[in-house]
Amino acid sequence: MKNKLTSIATNYLPQVCWISLLLFPSPVILAQQAEVSAGEQVFQTYCAACHSIGAGRLVGPDLIGVHDKRTQPxxxxxxxxxxSLFDSGDADAAALFAEYSPMVMPNSAISDQQIGQVLLYIQSRSSGTADAGNVSPAPAAVSVAAAPPSMQAVARGADLFQGRDRFENSGPACNACHGVRDGTITSGGSLAVDLTSVYSRMGAAGLSAIIAQAPFPAMQVAYTGKPVTAGEIASLVAYFQSAEVNAQSSTNYGLGLLFSGLVGAAALFVLFPFIWRNRKKESVNQSIYDRQNRTE
Ligand code: HEC
Ligand code: HEC
Incomplete structure (x- = not known):
């Protein structure tokens, strides 16, 4: 009897172990899952504007299986x-930069821990351990005509940029934080980078992705719950495209500005003595003083 019980116990031991493992997953596995889902959050917030995992190239490369090509460090x-990796002369980074030029991936606004989490998430999505079928939806692509934007769109974009027109969902005007040096608009804030040449740095696709889902904390705070609409994005992109051209043609005065300044100053030196040629040559007191001297 006792013998039989022990033999049952030993026979079923593996099954018992499996069942208890399934019912009470080990803390290590739980912690891993928490990291992966934290990583998914980071990905959606900071990376999904430009990357997909398995849904093809967006602004940046598809990140599926990236761990097979690159090392963790x-x-x-x-x-x-x-x-800075590119600056250090890394060949893989150089090849990527060449392929995706002019767009350069912005420096990350996230902590080292979050970088670890998001890489873990990308890895788990690549190996299919996490629900691989659940491909995150790519952000709505905004189609923007490449060359030359309509005057109407440019004007609307300029008005939106500097807050003359309100955004449909009442987000703040871009010039609260950004400036553009194109000589036609009120110069903007200097909290964030100047956007004068942003169009050639990022292209229409990169710009649209960033405005739709900015990977920068300050912009996320400003536009959560107040998304910029697709039409507004198209106008803003059109404005940036033309602003860059305006800035090039209006700020490049070169030496001309210096010479016209010198000639103007010389002309004034000649003109003023002529206008005031009848003015008194010395102070009023001087003539009284001279008269006093003479009577003595
Ligand atoms: C504004 C767009 C943008 C955002 C946001 C962005 N990336 Fe990128 N990423 C790029 C571009 C463009 C490249 C191609 C290289 C280059 O030109 O900088 C790239 C390249 C990469 C690569 C190299 C891929 C390869 O094939 O080796 C990795 C890895 C990567 N990004 C991860 C991320 C992660 C993780 C995030 C979020 C924390 C992120 N990226 C956010 C645009 C972006
Ligand atoms: C609350 C302040 C704020 C507002 C409002 C804001 N931004 Fe930004 N933006 C930032 C910050 C901060 C960055 C990160 C880059 C930096 O540090 O300057 C940034 C980055 C960008 C970039 C990437 C620039 C680059 O060279 O990497 C673009 C493009 C951009 N913003 C466009 C816009 C547009 C278009 C609007 C209006 C719809 C807007 N921003 C409104 C704060 C803001």
Whole structure:
């Protein structure tokens, strides 16, 4: 009897172990899952504007299987600052920059821990352990005509940029934080980078993605719940495209500005003595003083 019980117990031991493992997953696995889902959050907030995992190229490359091509330290460094990895002369970064020019991946606004989490999430999506069928929806692509934008769109974009027109969902005007030096609009804030040449740096696709879902905390705070609409994005992109051209043609005065200044100053030196040629040559007191001297 006792013998039989022990033999049952030993026979079923593996099954019992499996069942208890399934019912009470080990803390290690739980912690891993928490990291992966934290990573998914980071991805949706900071990366999905430009990357998909398995749904094709957006502004940046599809990140599926990126761990098969790159080492973990390379990935960490690239996500932290793609630019500085490129500057260090890394060949893979150089090839990527050439392929995706003019768009350069912005330096990350996230912590080292979040970088670890998002890479773990990308890895788990690539190997299909997490629900691989659940492909995150790509952000709505905004189609923007490449060359030359309509005057109407440019004007609307300029008005939106500087807050003369309100955004449909009442987000703040861009010039609260950004400036553009094109000589036609009220110069903007200097909290964030100047956007004068942003069009040639990012192209229409990169710009649209960033405005639709900015990977920068300050902009996310400003536009949560107040998204900029697709039509507004198209106008803004059109404005940036023309602003760059205006800035080039209006700010490049070169030496001409210096010479016209010198000639103007010389002309004034000649003109003023002529206009005031009848003015008194010395002070009034001087003539009284001279008269006093003479009577003595
Ligand atoms: C504004 C667009 C943009 C955002 C946001 C962005 N990336 Fe990128 N990413 C790019 C571009 C463009 C490239 C191609 C290289 C280049 O030109 O900088 C790239 C390249 C990469 C690569 C290298 C891919 C390869 O094939 O080796 C990785 C990894 C990567 N990004 C991860 C991320 C992660 C993680 C995030 C979020 C934290 C992120 N990116 C956010 C635009 C972006
Ligand atoms: C609350 C302040 C704020 C507002 C409002 C704002 N931005 Fe930004 N924006 C930022 C910050 C901060 C960055 C990150 C880059 C930096 O540090 O300057 C940024 C980055 C960008 C970039 C990337 C620039 C680059 O060279 O990397 C673009 C493009 C951009 N913003 C466009 C816009 C547009 C278009 C609007 C209006 C719809 C807007 N922003 C409104 C704060 C703001």
């Amino acid at each position: 390379w990935l960490e460094q690239f996500v932290k600052s793609a630019q």
